[in-house]
Amino acid sequence: MxxxxxxxxxxxxxxxxxxxxxxxxxxxxxxxxxxxxxxxxxxxxxxxxxxxxxxxxxxxxxxxxxxxxxxxxxxxxxxxxxxxxxxxxxxxxxxxxxxxxxxxxxxxxxxxxxxxxxxxxxxxxxxxxxxxxxxxxxxxxxxxxxxxxxxxxxxxxxxxxxxxxxxxxxxxxxxxxxxxxxxxxxxxxxxxxxxxxxxxxxxxxxxxxxxxxxxxxxxxxxxxxxxxxxxxxxxxxxxxxxxxxxxxxxxxxxxxxxxxxxxFDTPWLVKDCVWDEKLIKKAVIWLSNRVGKPILKLTEENYNNHGMAQLATEKGPVYDINIDIFNQVQRTITGWPGGKPGADDSNRPERAAPARKHSIIFAPHPDDDVISMGGTFIRLVDQGHDVHVAYQTSGNTAVWDEETLRFVEFTIDFNKSQGKDTQELEELYDKMRSFLNQKQPNQPDIKEIRVVKGLIRKGEATAGARFAGLADDHIHFMNLPFYERAKEQKVTDFADDIQQTVELLQQVKPQQIFAAGDFADPHGTHKVCFDIILQAITRLRETEEWAKDCWLWLYRGAWHEFETHEVEMAVPLSPQEVMRKRHAIFKHQSQKDTPVFPGDDSREFWVRAEERTSETARCYHKLGLAEYEAMEAFVRWKFE
Incomplete structure (x- = not known):
């Protein structure tokens, strides 16, 4: 059998x-x-x-x-x-x-x-x-x-x-x-x-x-x-x-x-299933998309004709199933990503209390925050939460070589205009230019070039975070050691990265953490950065009470988006908020036009972000939900 x-x-x-x-x-x-x-x-x-x-x-x-x-x-x-x-x-x-x-x-x-x-x-x-x-x-x-x-x-x-x-x-x-x-x-x-x-x-x-x-x-x-x-x-x-x-x-x-x-993807097509809540939600959303009908218009015939007769029999009538899933999807939508003060939060993605939350947004690279959740970032600040942003790596790998020389040239010219001696700078510039003229493919940059590239991205990230409404003391540049070590050797020990993350979390004591859950980035940095965060907060949950009440939300958007059935919080954006998000992304000039590492998507990052969040909104609308300009999607990490 x-x-x-x-x-x-x-x-x-x-x-x-x-x-x-x-x-x-x-x-x-x-x-x-x-x-x-x-x-x-x-x-x-x-x-x-x-x-x-x-x-x-x-x-x-x-x-x-x-x-x-x-x-x-x-x-x-x-x-x-x-x-x-x-x-x-x-x-x-x-x-x-x-x-x-x-x-x-x-x-x-x-x-x-x-x-x-x-x-x-x-x-x-x-x-x-x-x-x-x-x-x-x-x-x-x-x-x-x-x-x-x-x-x-x-x-x-x-x-x-x-x-x-x-x-x-x-x-x-x-x-x-x-x-x-x-x-x-x-x-x-x-x-x-x-x-x-x-x-x-x-x-x-x-x-x-x-x-x-x-x-x-x-x-x-x-x-x-x-x-x-x-x-x-x-x-x-x-x-x-x-x-x-x-x-x-x-x-x-x-x-x-x-x-x-x-x-694994649609098991109801090949076997009888144990219909838990997650599988029912996935199946009903799949059926809605398959037959091109909103959830509330699905019929028993639709269920029977698409391998879901068992679900209709065990959990039906189907209209009750439809109502339940429609409500579940609708309840993921919130304009209050930090929780709505004084509201009944039993069916809301985030808790109402405390009304003013300590939130920290971790960005593996210095633009992942605004690209992937820029609208939510701005919304959290506008709604009065104590928001911090932490850029985990310098991102200096993703800056064009000629940009480095341009910034050093600017520095030399500026110092000359102020009557300052530029001999050391010019010698440094000659060293950098000589290296770049002979640089081999995939050859690590010399330290001075890495520093300049890191400063370029730091300046852009600072401008983006300020645009979102943060004060400078809420902008953290972690420069996790693994990122630079990886340029010279295979990294197997992340103890110092984890400890540094622990110390920042102890400083902020957040009720909310937002972290990149998009592991498709071509360098694998997102996954490493997430694992560091997860180990840090897991360690803290063993000893510190505040950490046990800290929720971890995953965002995506730079490379891929969550499937609709996975989404647990969807933050809708108005046309004006989409434009504000775009302007925050535009602060990252070194990543505009053609980024150094575009992956398999030739679109600019701001275009990717807008089209993906618009597609998320369209997916919700096709299910029978309200029509929004865009939506940023999140999934909550479940600690064991």
Missing amino acids: ARLNLLEETRFEKLPVSVYPDQHVAAIKVANRIADLIRDKQSRGERAVLGLATGVTPIGVYRELVRMHQEEGLSFANVVTFNLDEYYPMQPTAEQSYVTFMKENLFNHVDIDMANVHIPDGTLEQDQIHAYCLAYEQKITSFGGLDLQLLGIGRTGHIGFNEPGSAPNSGTRLVTLDEMTRRDASRDFGGKENVPRKAITMGIGTIFKAREIILMAWSGKKAPIIKKAVEGETSSDVPATYLQLSDNVEFVLDQDAAASLTR
């Missing part, structure tokens, strides 16, 4: 999928399968032939394999490896080379014979590549083929660097990279313009010959493409869909990467 239930749940899935609670558990499972293969081959005196992948996804697997080698004696002496791909052209000693990646993450830490390691050669002359690729295929064959092939997946659906349009029988070859792939790699190269346009990759046909294929994917960023790869039709538009044709493949996912699969 359990087997039948599983088949029913996964009937939209066209290949085997295993889902684990998080990527760490999943990576250990994959590493154990590789280790078992290696040991089995060793016991028979045979070589284990592995196809290996690069990128962020397999790092946890390699880390666990290294641990097993060092702590459990797992030997790689009988292992032969073939990597999927390499950028072209690419020197093997370059920081971005997959040779460097594999050495740093695996080969330098185990007992593998480097003569058994094979990675496509990015240094070849172009007229040599065709013959080299044929020889690469022949060498795999000479070792008896691949026992196991590890894969990640790109947002274009590529496996290896087999981009859309690749043939299912393709072999190892030189390919042209998709623009989205190059954008996703831009962080490693210091800008998309520095990412190679080509790569050498194993073909889909080569991958198919492996006796076992494991494709791994972590995080919600991969959820949309995973749904296409697992549930979509086989198509060259999404090369990973070809894996549906293999009898030897398994997708290994964490919960976030699996979130868009039917059995």
Whole structure:
């Protein structure tokens, strides 16, 4: 019976999928399968032939394999490896080379014979590549083929660097990279313009010959493409869909990467559900959008025709369900993000008391506050709350080099106009300009340049916060140490960042914290900053009474927005408030026009912010709620 239930749940899935609670558990499972293969081959005196992948996804697997080698004696002496791909052209000693990646993450830490390691050669002359690729295929064959092939997946659906349009029988070859792939790699190269346009990759046909294929994917960023790869039709538009044709493949996912699969996203379409409050809200909002009708106009026929008959039977009549969900959504709307004084707050997102709250807005970068919740920021100040803003990092990475020189030139000219000696400044300027003239892609700036870039963003953030109505003593520049350390080394210890955050929270003693809950930023800074806040407030909740009554609200907007069913507080903005928010964002001149790190969205940040908040308002209106110009959305973090 359990087997039948599983088949029913996964009937939209066209290949085997295993889902684990998080990527760490999943990576250990994959590493154990590789280790078992290696040991089995060793016991028979045979070589284990592995196809290996690069990128962020397999790092946890390699880390666990290294641990097993060092702590459990797992030997790689009988292992032969073939990597999927390499950028072209690419020197093997370059920081971005997959040779460097594999050495740093695996080969330098185990007992593998480097003569058994094979990675496509990015240094070849172009007229040599065709013959080299044929020889690469022949060498795999000479070792008896691949026992196991590890894969990640790109947002274009590529496996290896087999981009859309690749043939299912393709072999190892030189390919042209998709623009989205190059954008996703831009962080490693210091800008998309520095990412190679080509790569050498194993073909889909080569991958198919492996006796076992494991494709791994972590995080919600991969959820949309995973749904296409697992549930979509086989198509060259999404090369990973070809894996549906293999009898030897398994997708290994964490919960976030699996979130868009039917059995998790809309489970009522594939099984009977335990209808809790959250699932009912999600399902009814989904149904409203699916049939294009406001919530209060949904009928029993709509429920029955869209997989929700069980809900109608167990919780109906459906009009009562509609009324309940309509009320829940309506109650998320508030013009009082700090709570409405003297009001009944039993159905309001925020508490009425105290009437004047201590609030602190944490911004990972010096513009996330006004971009993501600028209207709410201004509303809190206007309504008399004691609002602080804390900029967690300097954001100095995201300033154009020429802006740095312009500001130093201004300083030199200003000092000259005041009759001051500028020799030291001019020497500093020459040093900076000389460095920038020779600067290599992705090379960290020298300290003096980082300072100037940080000051540029500090000035802009100060102007934005002042525009929102804050006094200077309520504007905090934390410059968390991890941000600068990360430019020189891999950061694993955030103790000083957490302690600094603890001290600021003890100073403000907020009833409200607003923090960035948008973890799609291309550098990962948002997630690190949130984890630091969470650890700090969790620590304080163990010992300090005020912290136990502190609510943590998450905002989004710079990169993605919350889904309507997730929203727990929606702050409506009038046209005038939208304009005030825009002007606050405009204070960040270094981020206007074309920001250094735009991600995969070419719009300016103020345009993104306005269009996303307008879309949130439209989503509410389609459900049958009042029509607003814009809405900023928040979700409350639930402490365990």
